[in-house]
Amino acid sequence: ISFMNSAVIQLIMIFRRDRMDYIIMWTMGSFSSPSWNKIIVLLPFLLSGLTVILFHARDLNIISTGEETAKTLGVEVERTKKLVLASCSIVTAACVATSGIIGFVGLIIPHLLRLLVGTDQRVLLPFSIVGGAAFLLVCDTLARVAAPPAEIPVGALTAVFGSPFFIALLIKGKRSVM
Template sequence: MSFIEKKSQYNTLFIGILIALVTLVIYVSTLGVANISFLDSLKIMLERIPGLGRYFSTEEIPNTHRVIVWQIRLPRIFLAAIVGMGLSVVGATFQGMFKNPMADPYVIGVSSGAALGATIAIVLGLSRFTGGLGYVNLLAFIGAIVTVTLVYNIARIGNKVPTITLLLAGIAVSALLSSIISVLMIFNRDKIESIVFWTMGSVAAASWKHVFTLLPIVLVGTLLIICYARDLNLLMVGDDTAKNLGVEVDKTKRVLLVISSVIIAFSVSVSGIIGFVGLIIPHAIRMLVGPDHRVLIPFSALGGAIFLILTDTLARTIIAPTEIPVGAVTAIFGSPYFIYLLYKTKKKVIQ
């Protein structure tokens, strides 16, 4: 198959998945305690688009349905999509950069840093808002960035950052921060439930401010990573080969690490720790479209958005009105797949 034919196939598939994503957004916005039809939900969305609202009669739709769809369900759905997109893109990037199929967005300690920041905010009772985001979100973001900076400086040898050293530094720092969180929980038993719920991940507190804050970060970050897709392909072959083919290996890794860390820090700060999305989605997409990061990254973005929308919908509807943290639902799907990857890797080592 020629390159042009393959590119045409990918474009068609991408458009098809994008249409599926839009349809899914409309459909899941109808699910919940309030019974809202697909058509009513679509009208509520279209009437907000300048120039389109006049073509649809929405007088028969109750105002309560408008509030439910536009102010409660849609911000949550969009935030889930954006977070899923960011986690999947970074997961695909790290798997390529570290040449490790089991690398995920939290491998360098971002989640532990964010969790410690959020825990400190919860323990101190900081619940007021600043700049559209809560202090829990703000301290979680600061904790994530500080942790990545610390891990990077621990692993750095001159101007180089060996992959193995970076991973080991991430594990060590994560263990330290997790122990600090445990100590804080012991001394603040009345806050344990809030801390645990945050660390399990949720987008239940989503608002349009969260969406508009996170969307440009994830979109711009994803586009920048796509610009480095060719370099990622060469890094998969090996650092020496990549150098011989003109890739500035250390600089490329630093740039990708910074972009990925910013995406994850912002994502975790608004959603908590949602595991396995960045691990299983890139693998599933890789089986569908192959290992070329020029294709893998954009398809992973769509796949992550769809996956997290579906799992969050399950989290909020399966035992409604009670909610399950979405991180628990993704773990139910992700853990068996992780075990499968371990088994597959073990068989290769034995052979």
């Protein structure tokens, strides 16, 4: 899938050389061209997707105890997993279509907040939404002031923070397996 997506992006770059700056900023994630039109288009997907996800937070807590336990407690496990996955995909697709590829936010913020607020999805999910937004605001502000008059793509900055965090998680996970 990654190779196919890369090929499509490269073809777009070849046929739309006049939009090369925009395409490059999109591939690195950027908030450099905000508009109310983008927000209006994004909002229905964001609100509907997040509503479904938050509505199923209790079921996600129960599923985390084990699928068999969840089934005996009345959770429709497969249905819940499909709904939450579809909702997450819709929210992610809408955000990527609007702002480009901004990595690591969904990795860094929930892991850090899990240490602070615990694993209850009814608490963790709303905190992750607000925490992720706050993290992006900080990164965007840094991206705008770090190298004036140029603007660093916010996705590049989140990758600078996220890559070491991801490596640390991998090392920690490897140690806990041993």
